[in-house]
Amino acid sequence: MTEVLSEDRLLQGRVKWFDTAKGFGFVVSDDGGPDILLHANVLRNFGQSTVADGSLIQLRAQKTERGIQATEVVEITPPEGPSVTPLADLAEVDPAELAAAKLQPARVKWFDKGKGFGFANVFGSPEDVFVHIEVLRRSGLADLLPGEAIGIKVLDGKRGKMAAEVLVWESANSL
Numbered sequence: 001m002t003e004v005l006s007e008d009r010l011l012q013g014r015v016k017w018f019d020t021a022k023g024f025g026f027v028v029s030d031d032g033g034p035d036i037l038l039h040a041n042v043l044r045n046f047g048q049s050t051v052a053d054g055s056l057i058q059l060r061a062q063k064t065e066r067g068i069q070a071t072e073v074v075e076i077t078p079p080e081g082p083s084v085t086p087l088a089d090l091a092e093v094d095p096a097e098l099a100a101a102k103l104q105p106a107r108v109k110w111f112d113k114g115k116g117f118g119f120a121n122v123f124g125s126p127e128d129v130f131v132h133i134e135v136l137r138r139s140g141l142a143d144l145l146p147g148e149a150i151g152i153k154v155l156d157g158k159r160g161k162m163a164a165e166v167l168v169w170e171s172a173n174s175l
Helices: 040-046 095-100 133-138 169-175
Strands: 009-019 024-030 036-039 056-064 067-078 103-112 117-122 128-132 149-157 160-168
Touching: 009 036, 036 056, 040 067, 056 149, 067 169, 103 128, 117 149, 128 133, 128 149, 133 160, 149 169, 160 169
Parallel strands: 036 067, 128 160
Antiparallel strands: 009 024, 009 056, 024 036, 056 067, 103 117, 103 149, 117 128, 149 160
16 A cells, blocks of 8 residues: 555646556646656546647646655646658648538547557447557547547548547547
């Protein structure tokens, strides 16, 4: 059992890294100091199984005998800045078209973070929807798990259906 040495504090920072396979990652506080441990269970309680590196995050944390640990995620904002991998299919999309696209319930078929893409299926449709890792990053996510429920905005790309936005189901369901 980890001994708690201080009460929860509300902090803001950036996700340094998060590894879904390891089940944890670290946040760098805007106030400085040691990195804050972000455990997968704390992230799941927020409704996400992963978070993109560089995301702005507001959380509650406490000092323990093992260091500073997040106890609750309050808010996550996807990282800003230029795309690492520009997507030609999305570069030509009118922002108004994307905003007007309907958020649809889907399930992840498979996703390979190393390859940088995967596929999902919209409920009630047999077609695969291409999901690129850059779309995940823009949505504040870093990875998807097979069978995971998500909400996606689907557009017709040059090579077929593709996700233009991805939300974890708990977030999509609350809109």
